[in-house]
Amino acid sequence: MTRRLLSRLANPQLLALLGVLLINWLLFPNFFRITWQDGRLFGSLIDVLNRGAPVAILAIGMVGVIATKGVDLSVGAVMAMAGAVAATLVVAGYPAPVAVAAALAVGLACGLWNGFLVAVLDIQPIVATLVLMVAGRGIAQLITEGFIVTFTDPVLIFIGTGSFLGFPMAAVIALALLVLVTLLVRKTALGLFIEAVGVNRAAASLAGIRSRMLLLYVYGQSGVCAAIAGIIVAGDIRGADANNAGLWLELDAILAVVIGGTSLLGGRFSVPLAVLGALIIQAMNTGILVSGFPPEFNLIVKAALIFLVLIIQSPLASRIMPTRMPVREASK
Amino acid sequence: MPDEQYALEARGIVKIFGNHVALDAVDFGLRAGEVHALLGENGAGKSTLIKILTGAYQPDGGQVLADGQPVHMDNPQQAQTLGIGTVYQEVNLLPNRSVAENLFLGHQPTRFGLVDRRKMERESRDILKRYGLEIDPTSELGAYSVAVQQIVAIARAVELSGKVLILDEPTASLDRYEVERLFEIIRDLKARGLAVVFITHFLDQVFAVADRVTILRNGKLIETRALDAMSRTDVVRLMLGKDVAFSGATGVEDARPMGDILLDFSQYGRKRSVHPFNLTIHKGEVIGVAGLLGSGRTEMARIMFGADAADEGEVAIAGVRTTIARPTDAIRHGFGFCPEDRKAEGIFGELSVRENIIIALQGKLGWFSALNRDEQMEIAGRFGESMDIRAASLDMPIKLLSGGNQQKVILSRWLATDPAFLILDEPTRGIDVGAHAEIVRTINRLRDEGMALVVISSELDEVVAYSTRIVVMRDREMVAELNGENINPGVIVQAIANHHDEELA
Numbered sequence: 001m002t003r004r005l006l007s008r009l010a011n012p013q014l015l016a017l018l019g020v021l022l023i024n025w026l027l028f029p030n031f032f033r034i035t036w037q038d039g040r041l042f043g044s045l046i047d048v049l050n051r052g053a054p055v056a057i058l059a060i061g062m063v064g065v066i067a068t069k070g071v072d073l074s075v076g077a078v079m080a081m082a083g084a085v086a087a088t089l090v091v092a093g094y095p096a097p098v099a100v101a102a103a104l105a106v107g108l109a110c111g112l113w114n115g116f117l118v119a120v121l122d123i124q125p126i127v128a129t130l131v132l133m134v135a136g137r138g139i140a141q142l143i144t145e146g147f148i149v150t151f152t153d154p155v156l157i158f159i160g161t162g163s164f165l166g167f168p169m170a171a172v173i174a175l176a177l178l179v180l181v182t183l184l185v186r187k188t189a190l191g192l193f194i195e196a197v198g199v200n201r202a203a204a205s206l207a208g209i210r211s212r213m214l215l216l217y218v219y220g221q222s223g224v225c226a227a228i229a230g231i232i233v234a235g236d237i238r239g240a241d242a243n244n245a246g247l248w249l250e251l252d253a254i255l256a257v258v259i260g261g262t263s264l265l266g267g268r269f270s271v272p273l274a275v276l277g278a279l280i281i282q283a284m285n286t287g288i289l290v291s292g293f294p295p296e297f298n299l300i301v302k303a304a305l306i307f308l309v310l311i312i313q314s315p316l317a318s319r320i321m322p323t324r325m326p327v328r329e330a331s332k
Numbered sequence: 333m334p335d336e337q338y339a340l341e342a343r344g345i346v347k348i349f350g351n352h353v354a355l356d357a358v359d360f361g362l363r364a365g366e367v368h369a370l371l372g373e374n375g376a377g378k379s380t381l382i383k384i385l386t387g388a389y390q391p392d393g394g395q396v397l398a399d400g401q402p403v404h405m406d407n408p409q410q411a412q413t414l415g416i417g418t419v420y421q422e423v424n425l426l427p428n429r430s431v432a433e434n435l436f437l438g439h440q441p442t443r444f445g446l447v448d449r450r451k452m453e454r455e456s457r458d459i460l461k462r463y464g465l466e467i468d469p470t471s472e473l474g475a476y477s478v479a480v481q482q483i484v485a486i487a488r489a490v491e492l493s494g495k496v497l498i499l500d501e502p503t504a505s506l507d508r509y510e511v512e513r514l515f516e517i518i519r520d521l522k523a524r525g526l527a528v529v530f531i532t533h534f535l536d537q538v539f540a541v542a543d544r545v546t547i548l549r550n551g552k553l554i555e556t557r558a559l560d561a562m563s564r565t566d567v568v569r570l571m572l573g574k575d576v577a578f579s580g581a582t583g584v585e586d587a588r589p590m591g592d593i594l595l596d597f598s599q600y601g602r603k604r605s606v607h608p609f610n611l612t613i614h615k616g617e618v619i620g621v622a623g624l625l626g627s628g629r630t631e632m633a634r635i636m637f638g639a640d641a642a643d644e645g646e647v648a649i650a651g652v653r654t655t656i657a658r659p660t661d662a663i664r665h666g667f668g669f670c671p672e673d674r675k676a677e678g679i680f681g682e683l684s685v686r687e688n689i690i691i692a693l694q695g696k697l698g699w700f701s702a703l704n705r706d707e708q709m710e711i712a713g714r715f716g717e718s719m720d721i722r723a724a725s726l727d728m729p730i731k732l733l734s735g736g737n738q739q740k741v742i743l744s745r746w747l748a749t750d751p752a753f754l755i756l757d758e759p760t761r762g763i764d765v766g767a768h769a770e771i772v773r774t775i776n777r778l779r780d781e782g783m784a785l786v787v788i789s790s791e792l793d794e795v796v797a798y799s800t801r802i803v804v805m806r807d808r809e810m811v812a813e814l815n816g817e818n819i820n821p822g823v824i825v826q827a828i829a830n831h832h833d834e835e836l837a
Contacts, residue, residue: 189694189702196691199680206639206677207745208663208695267682 013276024287040163052282053170054229058253061225063274064218068198069266070125075226077136079246082230084143087240096155111223119215140242150239160235198266339364339527346393354380367528369542376548387411415495427474432456479510498529591615600645609810620799621788628808637669638662668746672757681731686712715744736767792821
């Protein structure tokens with residue numbers, strides 16, 4: 001039992017995260033120092049969790065979409081829209097729960113729209129979600145009328161910057177979502193159906209799986225996750241910035257999913273590993289920040305990481321280092 | 333040992349993958365001017381031997397000789413320069429380029445360093461004519477049928493290499509007439525002195541075209557012999573190493589009482605797909621569907637299952653009128669469907685054998701009553717055993733299984749849903765003899781257990797063996813329904829070939 005647990009923990013993603021953290025520690029000896037102050041934890045590690053939460057939440061939504069052989073490019077724009085909706089509503093005097101519910105509803109509607117384009121109209125996912133990626137930010141700007149809408153609502157600010165049992169609220173929400181979505185896909189047949197549709201949609205339909213419903217579900221889930229991330233980011237800066245909220249984060253989310261071992265060709269997926277992927281990205285960002293390198297390095301290091309992941313996943317690499325024993329048909 | 337001059341010879345070839353001996357001291361000799369069939373169940377080592385003969389693999393022992401001289405081939409290009417050309421089951425040409433470009437790809441005639449297009453097209457026309465193809469060499473290859481593409485591939489291989497032609501299951505996706513045309517070309521090439529290696533699963537075709545046969549089993553050479561001294565049973569026995577159970581028609585007793593009516597399709601059809609047909613199916617009955625490729629057999633199966641919705645006529649299940657607009661409707665009523673194209677519509681390649689078996693049952697149960705791992709293992713294990721699915725583990729991806737075992741998995745997938753009615757579209761196409769026998773046995777067993785089945789097959793002997801009734805499709809129309817005495821290949825062929833005005837009873 002313990003051996004099985006150990007072998008499950010020794011996955012490449014976890015090793016990569018430990019590696020990045022170790023390098024951070026070498027560059028910045030105080031990296032692992034955590035202090036308790038004003039009823040909450042402080043330190044670089046906590047920062048990784050806090051800053052990594054929005055991308056982790058996007059990745060939780062994105063991984064299901066990618067498993068169906070799709071992609072959701074609109075999540076950054078949906079973040080901006082959700083933030084804009086929540087901010088304008090609290091500024092207009094609505095209570096925070098209403099604002100949050102409205103923002104989530106917008107996220108869900110956006111996701112279902114994407115799902116409709118992909119599942120019913122059969123438009124290629126990359127094009128279908130590109131529509132909302134472009135239009136969404138425009139809609140967000142219309143909602144905020146081109147301004148950065150700032151607010152002082154304590155509930156929204158708590159969602160973005162508060163803490164729970166000493167941990168940053170954003171990380172707590174991400175963890176809760178991770179548990180919820182993992183249970184949802186693995187304790188029901190959803191995960192199997194998502195993988196089946198991703199591997200072979202024609203065969204899935206003939207096997208009696210309602211692939212349209214399933215596609216609507218994964219895109220809807222991605223939209224809701226994006227809305228949650230959007231609310232967190234707005235709460236964090238105490239305002240909705242339609243131009244910059246969530247900008248390019250869809251690419252980080254896709255990268256997180258890919259680092260987490262889910263192929264862009266669909267099929268097998270893992271929600272926890274996608275979250276680990278998001279943490280790896282954030283650990284690098286934070287590492288560069290605290291070690292005093294100029295932030296420009298960030299992009300180059302990220303590119304290097306993508307390159308590394310691509311090499312590891314390339315057919316050449318799997319030929320050179322067979323990770324698994326080749327399985328052969330048993331001859332009787 | 334008499335030192336026969338072979339065009340291509342393998343002596344004592346050994347090939348080892350990991351700790352698995354794929355080929356164990358196999359000898360193979362190919363004479364010029366002969367068609368040599370290479371037979372064996374899946375996994376017997378045919379592909380490995382071919383890959384060694386064409387330089388794709390290097391042998392771990394033994395040697396390859398061309399015209400009596402030992403040769404060493406590092407890659408398929410070297411095999412080509414030695415005169416050895418190969419055509420695979422899936423045509424690997426460029427469908428979006430012209431026929432001429434495909435014929436000359438990689439060795440285009442040039443003038444001043446540029447491709448001499450006119451010369452290329454002129455020569456293409458000459459080559460195509462020799463193969464009986466009157467097609468425009470400037471048109472896109474992809475516009476033609478698989479059969480034509482296959483012939484272009486053969487022309488290319490022969491023109492490039494010219495001494496040895498290896499055909500790896502060239503007929504798997506061709507219909508009867510196309511196969512016959514291909515055989516004419518093969519006989520012609522033989523007369524020109526080419527040595528031809530022919531790999532197929534169809535024994536009829538072996539006897540129709542081959543002169544000698546080499547049989548492999550589990551990586552060992554079993555026999556090389558002239559075919560005229562052998563019977564079908566001899567060949568099958570050598571391939572399997574045992575007598576097969578399904579030799580000869582099992583013959584369904586006509587006296588057996590018919591079960592209750594399960595399904596009644598009346599004037600059921602779909603525009604531009606299948607003309608309206610009438611069909612009543614009883615419990616415990618196998619309806620065989622015969623007809624050429626493109627006759628509407630598959631389309632009929634698809635509308636019965638709701639994969640394409642019918643737009644005319646009606647269906648009653650056990651006397652109750654109902655609608656089947658999509659597969660989920662059909663499955664709810666206890667239908668199951670094994671499609672013709674296993675890879676594209678049947679298997680989930682990346683998923684495990686276990687998941688492939690339980691997926692339809694899980695689909696029937698819905699999202700929220702998930703089978704847990706133990707239940708899945710129990711179900712998969714039960715069918716793995718009863719269907720004799722040969723997989724090292726139920727958790728291995730199904731794509732690593734042979735075609736025959738994949739087919740057994742898909743059949744198990746439906747049996748797990750406890751169906752009342754199964755539609756099987758070409759269930760035995762392109763699979764090895766052992767799996768073939770297992771599937772035929774299963775069809776017989778299910779019929780005797782009271783299930784209703786519709787089985788589409790091109791293998792007339794096989795259809796005759798298990799069907800209680802046979803319907804014949806032609807030009808997207810059901811043209812005949814045969815029973816009793818009329819269930820024999822002769823009548824079926826006649827029905828397929830007949831004209832519209834002289835219908836059979």
